[in-house]
Amino acid sequence: MDTTKKLPLEMVYHWESSSPDSLYMTQPIGHGKVVEYTWGRAVNEARRMAAYLKSLNLPEKSRIGLISKNCAHWIMTDWAIWMAGHVSVPLYPTLNADTVNYILNHAECDVLFVGKLDDWDMMKPGVPESVRCISYPLSPSNNFETWDDIVAKYPPLEGRVERDPDEMATIVYTSGSTGRPKGVMLSFNNMAFAAAGGIETLGVGPSERMLSYLPLAHVFERTFVELGSLYSGFQLYFAESLDTFVQDLQRARPTLFLSVPRLWVKFQHGVLQKLPKEKLERLLKIPVLNKVIKKKVLKGLGLDKVKLAGSGSAPLSNDVLDWYRNLGLELLEGYGMSENFAYSHMNKPGRTRTGYVGESLPGVETKISEQGEVLVKSPASMMGYYKDxxxxxxxxTEDGFLKTGDKGEIDEMGRLKLTGRIKEIFxxxxxxxxxxxPIENKLMSHAAIEMVCVSGANQTQPHALVVLGEEIRPKAADEAFRKELEESFKSLIKDINKTVDPHEQLAFITVVSDEWSIENSFLTPTLKLKRNVVEDAYQARVDSWYAKKQPVIWQ
Structure with a gap:
């Protein structure tokens, strides 16, 4: 089937008519139980919710908010909003009340779907009283109208709703590593072009399985999971919680798996805790054991059926990439932004180059500006920022290229390497x-380091702030272990300083005891570092650290 000219709603109707009894989504509901949605059931519930939304007589193209962790109802809500003629506004399920309030007011949302959330009490004060709220079956306790009551009461909206390709489908608020989030306006055509192009490039079909657990409010998951499943018909499974993640993975046995660098590093650290790096490398060199060990490690991670594994949202260190590839999992890095619906560059199987994010996807033009900035142009480029x-x-640019804010270079095969953020350069x-x-990526090769921030504006040399891995932190209280770790960090600094220019050589590493999390605003909802927040938190101590003239400082 040619999907290139079909809009998202047309794909919804396609599966409804061609495969109504095929299993589409598997939703855990606790205690090991699941609810299964065929295409027919999912579209029927979306049609009923759309009928309800129509009954509210909202102004045409009203913005409707959606705040929930990933679940089957998230997907059905998106469809229902489109069927009712409106615009979906997803909010990250980890936002604080202030940001929730800012987005709902800025987008002028009349209605908000409140879904599966860990900290609704913290967010609730941010929801204006004028906003009508609807609750999912997995929502925290509330007195809102419920999804199940509404779909039981309203008959399905009949017929096929057609939306204009150039009409706004959604507003994606960027996770905002600096300042207030901006509302990226994406049309149905932007979404369709990105989804169809991604599916075509990866060559995936209805027999694939995916676990959806990265926030659907982020374009990376929305393009390749929500829209990806819509354009290829593959099955979606959802994660119940962090505690059940391994069981959720083993239930799904995904053939496609996407993650972000911080989680790929966490998975690796988990393996290395049980099987130290040297021992694993030794075992992999034994021909008789090689395949058995690889299979065992990947099975333990729940990734033994994975044909295509991807990483995005931030750069992944070369060491981690090589480690997974050595296990037989070809991790493909991709590159994109909210502003082009995550559709820009991707490594292709057999054409990967470590340290590069791959080639331009079909329909994407790429060039490097005189300042070294990566510029991209495609039908996936946003309509603009909402109200700005x-x-x-x-x-x-004047000739229609999107300014990415990233510095980069392109090799002879057209593969792109990112060399830093224009605004992050100090x-x-x-x-x-x-x-x-690039220096942070080198530091991340150390198995004990979970997060890092290289800084040093107006100092003689740069320095690095590092956060130890979760399982390493308690051990660092032991003096002998700490001494051993300190020696390995000294060696790490020496090794890195041999590979960089003299002005880039690290003066020292400071091991910080604080946690950097979404909750304390050190990380964005997609686990990217908020560099300005991290730097401000330690600014007052930096001069005293330089004065110590020690290679490793414990804070």
């Missing part, structure tokens, strides 16, 4: 410019 004409104009007191990302 000035920022919308600034986001594009200047030392010697007047030399430093891009922190």
């Amino acid at each position: 004409d000035e920022k919308s104009r600034e986001a594009f 200047k030392t007191s010697k007047g030399k410019y430093i891009a922190p990302a």
